[in-house]
Amino acid sequence: MRMTKLYMPTLREVPSEAEIPSHQLLMRAGMIRKLVSGVYSYLPLGHRVLKKVEQIVREEMDASGSQEVLMSAIQPSELWKESNRWDDFGPEMFRLHDRNEREFCLGPTHEEIFTDLIRYEVNSYKQLPMNLYQIQTKYRDEKRPRFGLIRSREFIMKDAYSFDQDEAGMMNAYQEMWDAYDRIFTRLGMKYRVVEGDAGAMGNGDSHEFTAMCEVGESNVAYCDACDFAATDEKAETIVPIAAQEAEEKELEKVDTPDVGTIEDLKKFFDMGADRFVKTLLFQAKDRVVAACIPGHREINETKLMNAIGVAEHEFEMADAETVKRVTNAEVGFAGPVGLDKEVEILVDRRVLEMKNFVIGANETDRHLINANYGRDFEGRVIDDLLVVRVGDVCPKCGKPLVMDRGIEVGNIFQLGTKYSTALSATYLDQNGKKQLIWMGSYGVGVSRSVASIIEQNHDEHGIVWPAVVAPFHVVVTPINVKNDEQRELAEALYEELKAAGVEVILDDRKERPGVKLKDAELIGFPIRIAVGRGAAEGKVEFVLRKDVKNKDEIAQADVLARVKEELNKQGLNL
RNA sequence: CGGGGUGUAGCGCAGUUUGGUAGCGCAUCUGGUUUGGGACCAGAGGGUCGCGGGUUCAAAUCCUGCCACCCCGACCA
Numbered sequence: 165m166r167m168t169k170l171y172m173p174t175l176r177e178v179p180s181e182a183e184i185p186s187h188q189l190l191m192r193a194g195m196i197r198k199l200v201s202g203v204y205s206y207l208p209l210g211h212r213v214l215k216k217v218e219q220i221v222r223e224e225m226d227a228s229g230s231q232e233v234l235m236s237a238i239q240p241s242e243l244w245k246e247s248n249r250w251d252d253f254g255p256e257m258f259r260l261h262d263r264n265e266r267e268f269c270l271g272p273t274h275e276e277i278f279t280d281l282i283r284y285e286v287n288s289y290k291q292l293p294m295n296l297y298q299i300q301t302k303y304r305d306e307k308r309p310r311f312g313l314i315r316s317r318e319f320i321m322k323d324a325y326s327f328d329q330d331e332a333g334m335m336n337a338y339q340e341m342w343d344a345y346d347r348i349f350t351r352l353g354m355k356y357r358v359v360e361g362d363a364g365a366m367g368n369g370d371s372h373e374f375t376a377m378c379e380v381g382e383s384n385v386a387y388c389d390a391c392d393f394a395a396t397d398e399k400a401e402t403i404v405p406i407a408a409q410e411a412e413e414k415e416l417e418k419v420d421t422p423d424v425g426t427i428e429d430l431k432k433f434f435d436m437g438a439d440r441f442v443k444t445l446l447f448q449a450k451d452r453v454v455a456a457c458i459p460g461h462r463e464i465n466e467t468k469l470m471n472a473i474g475v476a477e478h479e480f481e482m483a484d485a486e487t488v489k490r491v492t493n494a495e496v497g498f499a500g501p502v503g504l505d506k507e508v509e510i511l512v513d514r515r516v517l518e519m520k521n522f523v524i525g526a527n528e529t530d531r532h533l534i535n536a537n538y539g540r541d542f543e544g545r546v547i548d549d550l551l552v553v554r555v556g557d558v559c560p561k562c563g564k565p566l567v568m569d570r571g572i573e574v575g576n577i578f579q580l581g582t583k584y585s586t587a588l589s590a591t592y593l594d595q596n597g598k599k600q601l602i603w604m605g606s607y608g609v610g611v612s613r614s615v616a617s618i619i620e621q622n623h624d625e626h627g628i629v630w631p632a633v634v635a636p637f638h639v640v641v642t643p644i645n646v647k648n649d650e651q652r653e654l655a656e657a658l659y660e661e662l663k664a665a666g667v668e669v670i671l672d673d674r675k676e677r678p679g680v681k682l683k684d685a686e687l688i689g690f691p692i693r694i695a696v697g698r699g700a701a702e703g704k705v706e707f708v709l710r711k712d713v714k715n716k717d718e719i720a721q722a723d724v725l726a727r728v729k730e731e732l733n734k735q736g737l738n739l
Numbered sequence: 740c741g742g743g744g745u746g747u748a749g750c751g752c753a754g755u756u757u758g759g760u761a762g763c764g765c766a767u768c769u770g771g772u773u774u775g776g777g778a779c780c781a782g783a784g785g786g787u788c789g790c791g792g793g794u795u796c797a798a799a800u801c802c803u804g805c806c807a808c809c810c811c812g813a814c815c816a
Contacts, residue, residue, distance in 0.1 A: 176765065176777065177751045181809055201808065255740095256814080273816090307740070307814065314816095321816055373816095382815085466813075477814055481740080573816060610816030645774045679776040686776095697775055706775090 165637065165670045171208050174684050184380045186619035187312030189628050193688045195636075202309025202317030209688060210615075212636040214320065217614050218299050220351050220633065221322045228344040230295040230324050235277050237301050241267035243276040247587040254478030258303045258317075270303035275584050275606055278325040282602075283590040286327065292592060292602070293333050295340075297324035299611060311380065313616040314572060320611040327602045329594065331581070334603035338370075338579055341607040345374050345575050351736070352614060353631035354574070355621055359385045360395035361576060362467050369579025374609075375571035376617035383573050386553045390564035397568070398467035400553035401560040404459065407439060409520040414535035416502075421532045425497020427460050430532070434523060437461065441523045442516055442536070444499040446483035446491065446508070449475045453483055453491055457501050458513040458550055460522075465552040472511060472547045492527040500525035501542040502533060510544030513551060572617045573610070580604040628689030629711050632735035637670040639728055640690040644678045644697035655696040658705070658724055665725055666739060667732070686713060691735060692728060 172194040181198070182188040190196045195210030206214055222232065241259075244250035250257075250269075258270040271277065278296060286292065302321045309317050326337035342358070349356045354376050361373040373396060375383055387394035395401075424433045430441055441460030446453060447469065456469055470480050488496045491505035501510050504527055516522075521535040536542070555568045582601040585591065590602045615634075622629045632638060639662055643655035655671060662669040670690070672681045678697075685693050695706040699718060707717040707727055719727060729739045 173749085173766095175750060179750070180745085180752090183810075198808095302816075304815070308810095308812090310810085315814095316816095319816065323816085481813075484741095576816070608816050613816055647774075677774055677776085677778060679774095679778080681777095682775075683777050695775075 167670060167672045167674050170670070172688075173207070174687055182312060184311050184314070184620070185623050186314065186380075186616035189619055189623055189687070190312055190616065193628060195688075196313065202306060202315070204313060204316060204318075204612075209636040213615055213630070213634050214612060216634045216636075217352065217611055217618075218320070218322070221348055221609055221611060222299065224344045224348045224351070225297050225322065225324060227347075228295070228340050230297045230344075232298060233281075233296050234298050234300060235271075235274055235281070237271050237303065238268050239271045239274075239277055241269060243280050243588070244269065247276050247584055249276070252476050254476060256304050256306065256478070258305050272302055272304045273321075273606070273608070274298070274300075274323055275325065275580065275604075276588065279584045279588045279590050279604070282327060283585075283588055286590070286602070287592055289329055289592055289594050289600075293326065293328045293337060295324060295326045295337060297322060297607075311382075311616070313612045314380075315382070316612070319613060322609040322611055324607040326605040326607070327590075328605075329592070329600065329603065331603055334369075334579060334581070334605055338577060338605050341577050341605065342372065345577065345607075345609070348609065349374055349376070349575065351633060352618060353622070353633065353736075354614075354617065356574065357385060357387065357394055357569075357571065359387065360399050361573075362396065362399045362471070363578055369581045369605075371576060371578040373573045374575035374577075376574045376614070376621065377569055377571040378617065378620040379570060380620060381570035381572040383571050384568055385571055386555075386557070386566045386568050388559035388562060388564055388566055391559060391562040393559050393561040393566075395553075397553050398465060400566075402462075402465075402549055402551040402553050403558045403560055404462060404515050404551060406459070406515055406518040409518065413537050413540060414521050416536055416541055417534050418526055418528075418531055419534055420530060422530045424530070424532070425495070430460070430523060434534075436523070439519075442501075442519065444501055444504075444525055446488050446499055448481050448483045448487060449473055450479045452509065453487060453505075453507065454509045454511060455499065455501060455504060455544075456511050456513070456550055457516055457524075457544065459515050459519065462513075462515075462554070463552045465550055468547070468550050469511065472545075472550070473509070492525070494525070494527050494529040494531075498525040498527060498529055498531060500527055500533060500536075501544060502536065503527045510542065511550065512538065512544040512546050514546055514548050515551075517546065572613065572620065574614045574617050575607075575609045577607045578605060580606055623689075626683075626713065627687035630689045630691055632691045632732050632737050635668075635689065635691050637668045637690055638732055638737070639667055639669045639692045639694060640672055640685045640688075641669060642672045642678075642681050642685060642693060642695045644681075644695060646673060646675055648700070650700040651696045654700045654703070654705070654721060658694060658696070658721065661725055662728060665729070667725075667728055686710065692731060694724060694728075 174194045175192045178188045179191050196204045299322045328334045356376050361371045363371045384397035386400040438461035443460045445456045492499045517538050524533050524536045526533045557566050585602040591599045594600050641655050641659045643651045646652050659671040691710050693708045703721040707719050
């Protein structure tokens with residue numbers, strides 16, 4: 165490819181909308197452009213990278229025995245109604261109708277559609293197990309698209325679905341996908357971690373997330389250096405030791421606490437640690453209000469709470485001030501489990517049962533109750549764990565302190581069980597001629613998100629540093645001065661030689677000054693740069709690796725091809 | 740959806756407070772000089788100032804409604 169022919173609009177300045185490195189660099193390197201919020205176009209260089217990531221995913225999926233198909237992005241509402249997700253998915257689903265007012269959506273995921281694909285044709289145990297996948301565009305109307313390709317409303321995903329006779333088969337398929345994902349993310353050169361996740365709207369079995377570790381990640385993972393425990397902060401079980409408590413239950417007493425509405429205020433007012441309080445948080449869940457009582461020094465885990473009360477995320481939010489006033493008869497900040505409006509269900513974190521003589525809101529403005537005790541003063545539904553994990557909490561597996569880090573979820577695997585086969589009646593006949601439900605799993609890789617994640621993990625102050633396996637081109641040949649015949653001719657000769665040898669090479673034949681070409685080469689991040697400059701007269705060129713631009717190696721023209729091959733092979737390409 | 744902010748040329752921005760002929764840098768085009776780290780000189784093109792309504796002799800600027808985009812929060816590949 166010649167750069168003069170390539171549509172590669174690089175930018176000197178960072179577009180003001182881009183905040184994080186991958187978004188800024190993808191824009192500046194002329195790889196993507198925004199169409200509208202959360203929707204991007206891929207330009208030639210970005211498209212090449214995307215296709216390479218797709219190809220690695222495809223190869224490993226094929227190697228695992230999964231078969232590629234391609235389903236429509238547009239899906240009829242009927243299937244989603246069968247599984248109840250037409251309502252459960254909520255406003256994140258892009259919905260539309262046809263001219264006859266028939267309802268459709270743009271697929272945010274494809275469990276229903278794949279289940280439908282196989283339910284009429286898979287009838288026998290002899291057809292199982294089976295695993296199908298596609299690499300296709302997904303649509304989710306995110307509340308807040310951001311960070312370029314990391315949270316977009318349209319994105320490329322590889323989604324796979326496994327179909328098995330029984331739970332053991334599903335577990336086996338799950339493990340195979342886990343292994344395939346390990347191979348995929350290893351080949352992509354990612355630093356990643358496999359963590360336990362919350363299944364959310366997908367199903368109720370186990371799930372794991374593959375998380376590319378980086379500072380700008382939106383996932384928080386807690387993990388243990390001493391054992392293999394790793395989980396998202398939503399999922400991680402918390403172990404919260406409760407300090408020794410007073411032996412005797414004291415008498416419940418109402419005290420004036422003027423303008424003391426937060427835990428911080430209470431600590432000062434009573435001169436006590438936050439662990440002597442129980443905070444009561446009110447939530448609007450669908451059409452009802454629930455209260456969660458948790459130790460004052462800890463934070464509520466909304467995911468665990470939603471799971472406990474069985475509502476979907478879009479039906480759940482912190483109660484607004486008006487609701488709080490209605491159910492507590494007090495200003496915000498004085499809610500407590502004693503004397504709360506009867507309509508409010510009270511959920512209590514188990515740790516509260518170990519606490520004695522604690523302070524709670526009195527459901528009266530500027531008043532608190534002291535010496536409250538569970539059982540004697542109030543009761544509720546006890547939940548084992550409603551708390552969010554914190555650095556320094558002990559590992560639930562081995563008891564050592566936990567560490568936390570951020571990352572981007574680039575893959576996930578879910579055990580679906582029979583959720584969708586039940587809803588859509590996907591069954592087969594077993595050896596005894598008996599009808600059985602198919603056991604399913606679903607497995608996603610965010611392909612476009614992986615592209616952004618690779619950049620987050622591979623860039624420097626000059627630009628992107630592509631791993632050779634996904635670089636848009638392997639080598640850029642840069643004649644320093646195209647008006648110099650020797651340089652131009654030598655560069656052309658090298659370009660032809662490398663191209664003929666199967667190297668993906670791009671020739672920077674633009675009539676630009678050297679600075680512009682070198683800056684662009686570093687911005688885009690070609691793994692190898694061959695600059696043809698002063699040495700051209702003696703048949704010498706400069707060989708530079710993008711990951712080590714300081715190190716410039718003067719080599720003879722005759723040695724270039726061998727050197728390029730050697731380096732690319734070292735970086736995992738087979739030439 | 741809540742909170743904050745921004746919309747002026749392809750990109751980055753000034754101008755809005757105090758209404759009066761729409762500007763700067765980069766990019767683009769022409770000619771010339773230059774060629775190892777985002778050149779220089781001379782010239783040129785490009786904007787219904789997000790959209791609608793209002794106030795005014797006069798609106799990028801004031802008022803008002805809407806829209807889009809970005810950031811912080813809760814969700815996900």
